[in-house]
Amino acid sequence: MSTDNHYLNILFKMKKLNEKYISFFQNMNNVISQTDNEIYEELNRLYSKYHIFEDNHLFLNKKLLANKQACLEYMNNIINSKIIHSCKHEFVEDYIDISPDTSKRIIYCEICGNSLYDCNKNASIK
Numbered sequence: 070m071s072t073d074n075h076y077l078n079i080l081f082k083m084k085k086l087n088e089k090y091i092s093f094f095q096n097m098n099n100v101i102s103q104t105d106n107e108i109y110e111e112l113n114r115l116y117s118k119y120h121i122f123e124d125n126h127l128f129l130n131k132k133l134l135a136n137k138q139a140c141l142e143y144m145n146n147i148i149n150s151k152i153i154h155s156c157k158h159e160f161v162e163d164y165i166d167i168s169p170d171t172s173k174r175i176i177y178c179e180i181c182g183n184s185l186y187d188c189n190k191n192a193s194i195k
């Protein structure tokens with residue numbers, strides 16, 4: 070995604086960095102859940118009535134991570150809204166495979182990557 074609009078290029082870069090951050094938190098959450106499960110299994114082998122903590126975590130606070138991730142996703146929606154309002158969209162039609170026999174028609178902007186549906190949905194929000 071690149072254009073001669075400097076402001077839009079900055080938004081694209083911010084979106085990309087923000088998504089990188091979101092993906093980091095998702096991965097971290099997966100590792101924590103998996104590790105917690107393995108630890109619980111081991112503890113249950115050692116103690117038959119091991120008490121699981123109320124907020125379901127041992128070492129790291131998953132709620133805190135989920136909040137951080139939600140903030141980043143909220144920020145990403147704002148960035149994307151600004152992209153949709155600033156882009157001089159050039160829509161193209163394409164087909165994506167949803168199964169080996171079925172494909173779905175989509176219309177998206179070649180510049181910002183947003184679908185026509187998302188662009189229309191965001192048009193009324195400033």
Ligand SMILES: [Zn+2]
Pocket residue numbers: 153156157158159178179180181182183
């Ligand atoms: Zn666009």
